[in-house]
Amino acid sequence: MSLAASVNAGDPASLLNAQLASALSTMGDAQYWEENISPNTIRTELASSDPSSPNSTPALLKGMKWLLASISKGRDVSDFYPHVVKLVGAVSLEVRKMVYMFLVQYADHDNTTRELSLLSINSFQRGLADSEQLIRALALRVLTSIRIPDILQIQILGVQKCAKDNSPYVRKCAANALAKLSPRCNEDQRDMLLETMKSLLDHDSSTMVLTSAVVAFCELSPDRLDLLHGCFRKICHLLTDMDEWGQVVVIDTLARYCRKFFREPRAWKEGTAERIDRERRVRRTLSGIANETATSTNNSSSAVEGLDALAKARQEQKKADKKAAVPQKVKRRVVKKGFYSDEEDESTEEEMYPNGPSVAGVMRQRNIMGISGNNMGIPVSAINDEADEDGELNEDHRLLLRSAMPLLKSRNAGVVLSVCSLQYYCGVSSVKVRSSIGKALVRIHRDRREIQYVVLNSIRTLVHECPSAFAPFLQDFFVMVSSTACDFL
Numbered sequence: 001m002s003l004a005a006s007v008n009a010g011d012p013a014s015l016l017n018a019q020l021a022s023a024l025s026t027m028g029d030a031q032y033w034e035e036n037i038s039p040n041t042i043r044t045e046l047a048s049s050d051p052s053s054p055n056s057t058p059a060l061l062k063g064m065k066w067l068l069a070s071i072s073k074g075r076d077v078s079d080f081y082p083h084v085v086k087l088v089g090a091v092s093l094e095v096r097k098m099v100y101m102f103l104v105q106y107a108d109h110d111n112t113t114r115e116l117s118l119l120s121i122n123s124f125q126r127g128l129a130d131s132e133q134l135i136r137a138l139a140l141r142v143l144t145s146i147r148i149p150d151i152l153q154i155q156i157l158g159v160q161k162c163a164k165d166n167s168p169y170v171r172k173c174a175a176n177a178l179a180k181l182s183p184r185c186n187e188d189q190r191d192m193l194l195e196t197m198k199s200l201l202d203h204d205s206s207t208m209v210l211t212s213a214v215v216a217f218c219e220l221s222p223d224r225l226d227l228l229h230g231c232f233r234k235i236c237h238l239l240t241d242m243d244e245w246g247q248v249v250v251i252d253t254l255a256r257y258c259r260k261f262f263r264e265p266r267a268w269k270e271g272t273a274e275r276i277d278r279e280r281r282v283r284r285t286l287s288g289i290a291n292e293t294a295t296s297t298n299n300s301s302s303a304v305e306g307l308d309a310l311a312k313a314r315q316e317q318k319k320a321d322k323k324a325a326v327p328q329k330v331k332r333r334v335v336k337k338g339f340y341s342d343e344e345d346e347s348t349e350e351e352m353y354p355n356g357p358s359v360a361g362v363m364r365q366r367n368i369m370g371i372s373g374n375n376m377g378i379p380v381s382a383i384n385d386e387a388d389e390d391g392e393l394n395e396d397h398r399l400l401l402r403s404a405m406p407l408l409k410s411r412n413a414g415v416v417l418s419v420c421s422l423q424y425y426c427g428v429s430s431v432k433v434r435s436s437i438g439k440a441l442v443r444i445h446r447d448r449r450e451i452q453y454v455v456l457n458s459i460r461t462l463v464h465e466c467p468s469a470f471a472p473f474l475q476d477f478f479v480m481v482s483s484t485a486c487d488f489l
Contacts, residue, residue, distance in 0.1 A: 049063075051086065067080055082116060107142050125154070155177075171209045172212045225256060258426045408436055
């Protein structure tokens with residue numbers, strides 16, 4: 001007996017198998033990307049379905065999934081807008097979500113869709129009070145996407161309402177809507193948007209909301225940096241928790257704030273890294289002059305004596321620098337008491353540096369500068385002063401610099417370049433900071449070719465002032481000949 005005959009005969013097992021086969025054949029949404037569904041069929045089902053009836057939900061789901069799949073493939077389905085805009089009040093929450101996604105895509109497509117959206121303003125306003133946060137956010141996005149001057153005041157009121165919403169996602173959408181409405185506002189309306197933006201910056205503590213609020217600030221009033229006074233410290237503390245591309249905008253904005261309201265460190269104090277590189281340049285210059293003098297006066301005995309005296313003085317200076325750079329060790333007796341009463345106390349001797357940096361500290365400074373052995377050449381005063389070099393900065397200035405330093409380890413090259421730019425123009429040129437910048441730039445320059453070009457230009461700018469930051473990584477800049485080039489040659 002065939003399957004159809006079994007079903008017609010009322011066989012329960014055959015009926016169950018037929019239902020399972022039908023469910024498995026339609027399981028998944030991959031079928032909506034195929035071309036076996038006719039657009040006329042979807043249009044007929046959407047037009048004949050009742051959005052207030054739960055029985056129409058399967059047909060509405062099928063039609064909306066097909067429309068969203070068509071949008072993802074780049075197909076223009078704006079002619080379905082009159083049928084979709086009527087489904088805003090559908091019973092099914094899933095259908096309403098997909099309806100709002102479709103309306104966001106085509107709300108400002110042409111004059112016809114704008115007029116139809118204008119007729120559904122009341123439905124969008126009811127969506128702003130929905131219990132589902134995604135519906136509220138999508139309703140706001142649709143409402144602010146309609147570019148009709150007559151409803152601009154309604155849109156501003158909707159943004160102000162959503163800016164006080166309990167959901168951070170809805171407040172983020174409100175912050176994004178500020179930049180969308182700003183080009184169409186007059187002076188009074190722009191002041192209302194600025195007040196809403198400042199309220200988000202000052203009173204909101206969600207990172208996603210603050211990121212969007214700073215982006216809106218850059219669109220509304222990029223020169224009004226005084227509006228950031230109340231939220232500066234909060235943004236610095238939450239900087240590492242923001243999303244990657246938001247960090248780029250926030251760091252650039254805070255860098256402009258820092259350059260306007262704080263003193264430039266290099267204007268009143270020279271950093272240890274700059275001082276060390278300057279001393280090395282002087283030494284290399286003196287060495288070149290001495291070599292030229294030795295070549296030109298090779299046959300002059302007086303010149304030879306002068307050169308010997310110069311060499312002897314340089315050797316004595318090197319010995320003095322080595323002696324000052326490496327502090328003398330002293331032995332100290334350490335007594336270890338026995339844990340139990342019947343154990344004897346033990347005493348050992350260990351070497352240490354009195355009133356100076358530890359062995360690990362000295363070796364760490366050598367590794368930072370990429371120098372080993374006795375060729376370190378760093379004055380002891382520079383090493384001791386580097387630890388508290390930013391202690392004379394303003395408290396907020398120092399907070400910004402220290403909050404941005406961990407982002408040098410970010411996987412986003414744009415974030416790393418923003419932090420390097422902040423430290424270069426607004427930070428202290430200490431050995432620790434410049435070495436961290438050099439290490440971070442060398443790490444991200446191994447990325448794609450377009451990123452390599454930007455990073456190498458930044459390295460070329462920085463290497464003129466602080467070449468020692470890239471001294472440990474010279475091998476990373478060697479030109480490597482590929483196998484294809486070898487075959488061509």
